Amino acid sequence: MSDILIVDDERDIRELIADILEEEGYTTRRASNSSECMAEIEKEPPALMILDIWLKDSDMDGIDILKIAKRDYPGVPVIIISGHGTIEIAVAAIKQGAYDYIEKPFNIDQLTVVIGRAMETSRLRRENVALRRREAEPPEMIGSSHAFKTLKSQLDKVTKSNGRVLLSGPAGSGKELAARYIHANSGRSEHPFVTVGSASIEPDRMEEVLFGRETPEREIEPGLLEQADGGILYFDEIADMPLGTQSKILRVLVDQSFQRVGGTEKVKVDIRVVSSTTRDLAHEIAEGRFRQELFHRLAVVPIPVPGLDERCEDIPELADHFLRGYNRTQGLPLRALADDATAMLQTMSWPGNVRQLKNLMERVLILSDGKGPICASDLPGPDAPVEHEGRAVALGALATLPLREARELFEREYLLTQINRFGGNISRTANFVGMERSALHRKLKSLGVVTANKQGSRVAFLDEHAAG
Numbered sequence: 001m002s003d004i005l006i007v008d009d010e011r012d013i014r015e016l017i018a019d020i021l022e023e024e025g026y027t028t029r030r031a032s033n034s035s036e037c038m039a040e041i042e043k044e045p046p047a048l049m050i051l052d053i054w055l056k057d058s059d060m061d062g063i064d065i066l067k068i069a070k071r072d073y074p075g076v077p078v079i080i081i082s083g084h085g086t087i088e089i090a091v092a093a094i095k096q097g098a099y100d101y102i103e104k105p106f107n108i109d110q111l112t113v114v115i116g117r118a119m120e121t122s123r124l125r126r127e128n129v130a131l132r133r134r135e136a137e138p139p140e141m142i143g144s145s146h147a148f149k150t151l152k153s154q155l156d157k158v159t160k161s162n163g164r165v166l167l168s169g170p171a172g173s174g175k176e177l178a179a180r181y182i183h184a185n186s187g188r189s190e191h192p193f194v195t196v197g198s199a200s201i202e203p204d205r206m207e208e209v210l211f212g213r214e215t216p217e218r219e220i221e222p223g224l225l226e227q228a229d230g231g232i233l234y235f236d237e238i239a240d241m242p243l244g245t246q247s248k249i250l251r252v253l254v255d256q257s258f259q260r261v262g263g264t265e266k267v268k269v270d271i272r273v274v275s276s277t278t279r280d281l282a283h284e285i286a287e288g289r290f291r292q293e294l295f296h297r298l299a300v301v302p303i304p305v306p307g308l309d310e311r312c313e314d315i316p317e318l319a320d321h322f323l324r325g326y327n328r329t330q331g332l333p334l335r336a337l338a339d340d341a342t343a344m345l346q347t348m349s350w351p352g353n354v355r356q357l358k359n360l361m362e363r364v365l366i367l368s369d370g371k372g373p374i375c376a377s378d379l380p381g382p383d384a385p386v387e388h389e390g391r392a393v394a395l396g397a398l399a400t401l402p403l404r405e406a407r408e409l410f411e412r413e414y415l416l417t418q419i420n421r422f423g424g425n426i427s428r429t430a431n432f433v434g435m436e437r438s439a440l441h442r443k444l445k446s447l448g449v450v451t452a453n454k455q456g457s458r459v460a461f462l463d464e465h466a467a468g
């Protein structure tokens, strides 16, 4: 990319600069006024723009063009040409984001040095952006359960549209990952993905952080909205946003423009908003903590993200993915999961969802000494209160019952756990527990277990006592 746009109303100057640059191996385009200039940029943003401050027969002068270029094409460096006596204006232009200025009359060496430097800076900046983008490549979304496939197909449907998506699901279930998946597969992937941590920003700084700031000297500090221009703005835990900011965000969503704090002009942005929540927003609305109108604007496409308990079939695949990841990125030993460990992970409860599983895999790799596959004994024992809570209560209850009832309770608990492990698939469960499929069906019926739902969600059992 070595294409330079020269904008000057004096033909001689345009031609002179173009000749010098072409001799240096650059290709050039020329514009004599603001409308020609804008048409050229819109056709294809140049690698660099050389811009005269004063433009005769133009709707806009160089400073106006600079502002638009910095807003809409921030990657294009601009060198200002200033006449005698206009140095103050050139300095002001640098504050507005111009890369440098050259003063008329200029000499050839001065011009080529400034341009060479600007091109090199622009190249480095582009490389940097590309590197950061590669580093920030979204991690893979792993899973093959029915619940996961439903989520993935919903995400695939929304990637190509511009509709606002509201992802709802428990903490650590993968909402941000889902938002990054939308970004990576949308037409906005070359533009930023900017996260707004609604809870982590001080309420009285929220507006400055979102909308940016303009000083009395008209220096600009862009906020998150401007930084996300062209890309996706991700509101993490939208329910934590203060009510006052909610109204302002609502206004931005209605007219896609806002004013910086201390600013007077409207700034236009092109952003797609994806938000997430762990809370029941209908309840937050009823309690007066969330604006209904904002909810309707944000939840054009509501997508539920299932917790890990609804997709425990995915646990072996996810665990393996994390174990390999820690080996690749942190040099931790590469270890597989033994069958007893896999079964144990699938029967634990996961209030922290995928994040908890990921952390547990890291902990086990760091703390256990063994080299072979990770066994159940390497996993946290029954003294880990959260992960074993459900089972401990059920097993404790056994001791209070006569043998026949205790056996029934155990069989129910055991079979329910196995069915859930295999995503509701009776054939796979029967195979694992060592029963004929029809015998398992009969057993389940006698225990009052309902297996109508074959879609991988939890099965239920009819408790005779509860049923009355």
Ligand SMILES: Nc1ncnc2c1ncn2[C@@H]1O[C@H](COP(=O)(O)OP(=O)(O)OP(=O)(O)O)[C@@H](O)[C@H]1O
Pocket: 139, 140, 141, 142, 143, 169, 170, 171, 172, 173, 174, 175, 176, 177, 178, 236, 276, 278, 318, 321, 354, 355, 358
């Ligand atoms: N399907 C998946 N495949 C691989 N990794 C996943 C998957 N789902 C979640 N993760 C990983 O689990 C961790 C938690 O996910 P993420 O931060 O997206 O959850 P969240 O729902 O946004 O959490 P919170 O509500 O706390 O903000 C991340 O490291 C993420 O990469």
